Amino acid sequence: LPKTSNKSRVFMYTIWEFAKEDINRVTFSLKVGLAVLLVSLLILIQAPYQVFGTSVIWSILTVAIMFEYTVGATFQKGFNRTLGSLLAGVLAIAVAELALMIGTPAEPIIIGISIFMIGTVTSFMKLWPTLVPYEYGFRVILFTYCMIIVSGYRLGNPIKKSTDRFYSILIGAIVTVAVNTLIFPIWAGEQLHEELIKNFGSVADSLEECVKMYLADNGSNHPVINKIFMEEFPDEPAYKKCLTTLNSSVTIESLALSAKWEPPHGKFRHAFYPWSEYVKVGTVLRYCAYEVMALHGVLHSQIQAPYNLRFIFESEILEATSKAAELIRCLGKDICDMKQSLQSSLLHSVHGSTERLQRAIDKHLFSKDNAKAELNYQGQRRSVDGADGITKIQASVRTEAFS
């Protein structure tokens, strides 16, 4: 079966490549395996099983649900789970005691109404925009409450039941946190840092690529965006990276949210490290990416400026572009090194080069005419915009409290 073996070899190779691309993927998988193994062993040996009874399987559930890719996300989920369980436990015990106190005829009605109320209120609350990150916590409240109150009502002794479950969950949570934090931890903060730096590189690359393609294009072979609009442009690798930058807002936001839960680590030795600034810088950078996308749209639009014009301004355009890209890369490197180098000279040189481009266009336009160079074209303005966006990034980076 040479064909099948070939296919399976390709398959294995793809998996190998996927694992090699980011070794953290393998680390994460092995860590999950280890955590469930540890917690299962805890149950398989006699001791905790005799204390907690069947509740002990809750530790497995906790590991499976709480184990997230990054340390921060695990802490966040653990916090949700612990707080949710505690709240639900207190509430359930209070209502159960109340129902018992009032007595038989009203008892099931009180319990029924309370279940309905908890279901409705938690579901409504988790739709509230600021509470959306705690969605999981509300789910935990709901099912823990129902389970404690129902099984308590059925099996009696709700307090014993819920404390057993709470300790089991605690065991699961401790194993999860220990394995996740102590063995090759994958920090959300570090991932966020890398992601943002990568985005800086992508924007700079795609800006340069876009302008290079624009200048290389002699009109003979002009790829107009056709109806299959989303299809990749195979000869534009940086454009694809720029697209991922545009779609990175969700990743960056969730990483920043997770990073807030992480203790100081690695390069990020400050408590209360300003992770939310990463989101802001990411947003500003995305505005630069919008400009690049607009340039890309110009590159592939049906109606084009005369091709010979491109070559007249070639050197000025290239200069402005490379200066702008250099500035973006330098800013990315600054964030990477967590330093602030003085880049006002670089910024001035971007401004200078865009002004030179503008003057060149003015000169060409009005060479035969004594009309004043009163016109600023979108083309120049757009380049200046790039520099403008960079000023904003710089301002934003400055407000960041790098250590």
Next chain:
Amino acid sequence: LPKTSNKSRVFMYTIWEFAKEDINRVTFSLKVGLAVLLVSLLILIQAPYQVFGTSVIWSILTVAIMFEYTVGATFQKGFNRTLGSLLAGVLAIAVAELALMIGTPAEPIIIGISIFMIGTVTSFMKLWPTLVPYEYGFRVILFTYCMIIVSGYRLGNPIKKSTDRFYSILIGAIVTVAVNTLIFPIWAGEQLHEELIKNFGSVADSLEECVKMYLADNGSNHPVINKIFMEEFPDEPAYKKCLTTLNSSVTIESLALSAKWEPPHGKFRHAFYPWSEYVKVGTVLRYCAYEVMALHGVLHSQIQAPYNLRFIFESEILEATSKAAELIRCLGKDICDMKQSLQSSLLHSVHGSTERLQRAIDKHLFSKDNAKAELNYQGQRRSVDGADGITKIQASVRTEAFS
């Protein structure tokens, strides 16, 4: 305490507004309450409890975890859960039987290794890009497997335990699906439809708003984007809507994913309704939004074209803009009505008006000069780009198989 009562009144009013904004939020919350109540009642009455024992609380867990906002998302999660439980059950029983067959010394080792393997493999698989939507399914496999094998090993009789649990989960799933589908269903397809139409409106509005602001600006009061870049522009309501359009890709993609699980309903009476086309149209529309964002950047950039120039071309710019916005709105309306009206005349008029704008600029530039109108400015080209983007949307809409 007049101050406190005032605060709580504001709080109540905010909640009221939030509920009124989308009445589905209230419906959803009440439905969750109803579902947990129903399933709790099932447990509180004797019958299923006597059959399934303590496993019956799994129905509550299932409701709490499976109940999602839309019908499609519930089906998707239910599918994940059911398939995951089944797979894990079969696997666990097979391994448990194997371990029992082999006998005492190897038994715990086989079970331990199998737990570790399952943890590692499921965690690695859920990182694979195409399997990410089934992330929850892999979690279910992991904890169901561990639970069955561990509790089976501890409590004996793994088959009875796992079938009990499976039936309990089935009860929970049936209640969830019944309540979610039969009582005021919230369809992901409908939400997706509305979302896309809203996006068309947002792009058209923000385009018009941006151009209107550009023309109304006389240079005296020019709001340059300052370092607080993300701050909203309070006098630009449509711009904010455009921003949400740019960030809507995740919403649209997850809604389309959910909508695929829904049976034909309401307006969408076709089986295999092409929901993925909505994602494509949304992407093309987002490209138009990028252009609007670039225009917005021009509006707020430091270096501006002479203000008097704006008024010279005012009528042409306004015409081109309003035609483009009209076309976008018409396309949105077409999608809304699920019809395809012939809009080639509208498209031609957009092209015509952008060409008129171009001629006006040419005429102004070269009136004192006999140089050929050889230059196409970015400004014109950008407007044409808008029309270009629209051609693409139209082409894309045409490929959609509306009934």
